[in-house]
Amino acid sequence: MAPLLEVSDLVVRFRTMGMVKALVRGVRDPYLDAVLNVSFRQEQGETFGLVGESGSGKTTLGRAIIGLVRASKGSIRFGGQELTRLSNRAYKRYRRDIAMMFQDPVASLSPRLTVRSLLMEPFRIHGMTDRDLTAEARRLLNMVGLNDSFFGRFPHEMSGGQARRVGVARALSLSPKLIIADEPTAGLDVSVQGEILNLMGRLQKELGLSYLIITHNLPVVRHVSDRLAIMYLGRFVEQGRTEEIFRHPLHPYTKALISAVPEPDPDKRRDIVKLEGEVPSLANRPTGCEFHTRCPFAQARCRSEAPAPRELEAGRIVRCHFPLARPTADAA
Amino acid sequence: MEQPVLAIRDLSIDFTTPRGQVHALRHVSLSVPRNKIVGIVGESGCGKSTLISAALGLLASNGTVRTGQALFEGRDVLKMTEPELRAIRGERISMVFQDPMTSLNPVLSVSQLMSDIQYRHRERSADEKRRRAIEMLRQVGIPDPEERIDHYPFQFSGGMRQRIAIAMALLTNPSLLIADEPTTALDVTLEAQIIHLLREIHGSFEASILFVSHNLGLIAELCDDVVVMYAGEVVEQGTVRDLFHRPAHPYTQALLECDPARIAKATRDLPTIPGEVPNLVQLPPGCVFQPRCAKAFAPCTKAPPPTVPVEGGPPTDLPVAERHAARCYLVGNHGAAA
Numbered sequence A: 001m002a003p004l005l006e007v008s009d010l011v012v013r014f015r016t017m018g019m020v021k022a023l024v025r026g027v028r029d030p031y032l033d034a035v036l037n038v039s040f041r042q043e044q045g046e047t048f049g050l051v052g053e054s055g056s057g058k059t060t061l062g063r064a065i066i067g068l069v070r071a072s073k074g075s076i077r078f079g080g081q082e083l084t085r086l087s088n089r090a091y092k093r094y095r096r097d098i099a100m101m102f103q104d105p106v107a108s109l110s111p112r113l114t115v116r117s118l119l120m121e122p123f124r125i126h127g128m129t130d131r132d133l134t135a136e137a138r139r140l141l142n143m144v145g146l147n148d149s150f151f152g153r154f155p156h157e158m159s160g161g162q163a164r165r166v167g168v169a170r171a172l173s174l175s176p177k178l179i180i181a182d183e184p185t186a187g188l189d190v191s192v193q194g195e196i197l198n199l200m201g202r203l204q205k206e207l208g209l210s211y212l213i214i215t216h217n218l219p220v221v222r223h224v225s226d227r228l229a230i231m232y233l234g235r236f237v238e239q240g241r242t243e244e245i246f247r248h249p250l251h252p253y254t255k256a257l258i259s260a261v262p263e264p265d266p267d268k269r270r271d272i273v274k275l276e277g278e279v280p281s282l283a284n285r286p287t288g289c290e291f292h293t294r295c296p297f298a299q300a301r302c303r304s305e306a307p308a309p310r311e312l313e314a315g316r317i318v319r320c321h322f323p324l325a326r327p328t329a330d331a332a
Numbered sequence B: 001m002e003q004p005v006l007a008i009r010d011l012s013i014d015f016t017t018p019r020g021q022v023h024a025l026r027h028v029s030l031s032v033p034r035n036k037i038v039g040i041v042g043e044s045g046c047g048k049s050t051l052i053s054a055a056l057g058l059l060a061s062n063g064t065v066r067t068g069q070a071l072f073e074g075r076d077v078l079k080m081t082e083p084e085l086r087a088i089r090g091e092r093i094s095m096v097f098q099d100p101m102t103s104l105n106p107v108l109s110v111s112q113l114m115s116d117i118q119y120r121h122r123e124r125s126a127d128e129k130r131r132r133a134i135e136m137l138r139q140v141g142i143p144d145p146e147e148r149i150d151h152y153p154f155q156f157s158g159g160m161r162q163r164i165a166i167a168m169a170l171l172t173n174p175s176l177l178i179a180d181e182p183t184t185a186l187d188v189t190l191e192a193q194i195i196h197l198l199r200e201i202h203g204s205f206e207a208s209i210l211f212v213s214h215n216l217g218l219i220a221e222l223c224d225d226v227v228v229m230y231a232g233e234v235v236e237q238g239t240v241r242d243l244f245h246r247p248a249h250p251y252t253q254a255l256l257e258c259d260p261a262r263i264a265k266a267t268r269d270l271p272t273i274p275g276e277v278p279n280l281v282q283l284p285p286g287c288v289f290q291p292r293c294a295k296a297f298a299p300c301t302k303a304p305p306p307t308v309p310v311e312g313g314p315p316t317d318l319p320v321a322e323r324h325a326a327r328c329y330l331v332g333n334h335g336a337a338a
Helices: A019-027 A056-064 A086-097 A116-124 A133-143 A160-172 A190-207 A216-225 A243-248 A252-260 A300-304 B050-057 B080-089 B109-117 B126-137 B160-169 B188-205 B214-221 B240-245 B252-260 B332-337
Strands: A005-015 A030-041 A049-050 A073-078 A098-101 A178-182 A211-217 A226-231 A235-241 A310-313 A317-318 B005-017 B018-034 B039-041 B063-072 B093-096 B176-180 B208-213 B225-230 B232-239 B307-309 B325-327
Touching: A005 A056, A005 A243, A005 B232, A030 A056, A030 A073, A030 A226, A030 A235, A030 B332, A049 A056, A049 A216, A056 A073, A056 A098, A056 A133, A056 A178, A056 A211, A086 A098, A098 A160, A116 A133, A116 A160, A133 A160, A133 B307, A160 A178, A160 B039, A190 A211, A190 A216, A190 B252, A226 A243, A226 A252, A235 A243, A235 A252, B018 B039, B018 B050, B018 B063, B018 B232, B039 B176, B039 B188, B039 B214, B050 B063, B050 B176, B050 B208, B109 B126, B109 B160, B160 B188, B160 B307, B188 B208, B188 B214, B214 B240, B225 B240, B225 B252, B232 B240, B232 B252
Parallel strands: A049 A211, A049 A226, A098 A178, A178 A211, B039 B208, B039 B225, B093 B176, B176 B208
Antiparallel strands: A005 A030, A005 A073, A226 A235, A235 A317, A310 A317, B005 B018, B005 B063, B225 B232, B232 B325, B307 B325
């Protein structure tokens, strides 16, 4: 059976200046590659985590899958259907099957609509007005653990957790197969964060949903995702099963990210900063391996030659010349 | 004992709103000893921001102080006149804000920003101010400070901007640095760098730091003492080891349990604290955490518990952070009697 979602060699480029300006300045390539040669598959019912620092392209990748930005190259197949060359009108049909939860729980809801209108909006957009929309809105609210008393509320009258629940309800409205959740718990308190993640987990079990979770929160993604990809400057530097990536990261960047998360134990304070410097600019990609400028293990070859993605274990793809040692000795 | 830099004693603050009196802080006591890093941890609405505003004398106009004092180096900030306040704000107490983009004026260059903040030092020439600013940028780890100082805030990345904000806070040689969620807007690798920087400057500048965060990992990493707040009260305080290894208050325990970073085995069923933060207009009659507390028993609904030392002994109102204390009937002598 075809996987639910199959992305291959996807490139998303953004124009940085107009044609005339580029000509005048003699810039031959006035583009930024926000997503570069990304490939992965996601099965039905699976949770895939996308992790990376700001500007790594994780949100752009999510937006490309739902068709909010155009793919420049490569393919996105959803349930076997190629999406990249579809017109906007044709794309709309697939947007029922793919829903998106945007970043800020309150700001992603229109401030001028009540909860009831917010929940009826997806049906209206897709012309599904042949049903009792109030009943649908009530059903959705109940699914996310809120009751009718929220119908008349505006987004500013809710807490972050409640607004996030409404966001989940909106994403569920057209019975999608895949939900792209962009930072589903950012800005929420730790006790509320658990409630939202548990709710998403319960809905996944009940409805057989798949999630693509975009986040920079490693402690959260460790608990909720089956597989994981780590992005750096628009590329996947490592992907594999979440458990294995956390047990023994193979890419130095993955390891640095994991070790940068502070441990909530005062006896385990770190004295050294593993990763110095900051993410380089997309407009000025380093040569060779793009991580070499910050990599503690970089060697001459890393500066000149870009590493190709290699499958070092089943389903474990790493883009590094010198992957870190693993407990089992079969280093490439 | 040496006088603490900041001592909040029995502070209660109400806000007058159309919905009634919001009891934002109730009998809060804590102290920031000299050369220590004290962390305040708590969820949204626990009163962290109100507490900081009070310490800086920046309370909103609808706020009233019901009881208590906020003593900065022995003087009550809440009784100071506006000129007296201006003399300490930014000079003796500095602040690093959450969002480094919006806390720096976008139309001034870093050089102007950093010279302006030294306005009290009329004896310093413009060149002298600039020299000091460059030196400070170097200390917080900005590369090529001689050149970069003429750039504008938008030309720096988030992590660099927060370093600049810290450099500005230190230029005036404060005895207390208040950092309000300074890394929330930053990526995890930059967060680690900023925490490292804060620890370094704490070593070299002899400033006490009041570090406000909801991130337990950062608190554990950085702080000496910790104050846990819930719904406008201090529910527990003690050294960082007391709090993380022997949490006494059920809220602290629940908060630690909820942190996904502390759960070793991957799970889809994360612990939560059921219920909601109480309405601060109409508080529950007994313990403020009782409606959500799994360990609540009869006395908890009747009257608010006093703060008692965890090791036993008489109730204490002393704002002594070295002493592990919690506001709960299950703790200390109460616990033995129950």
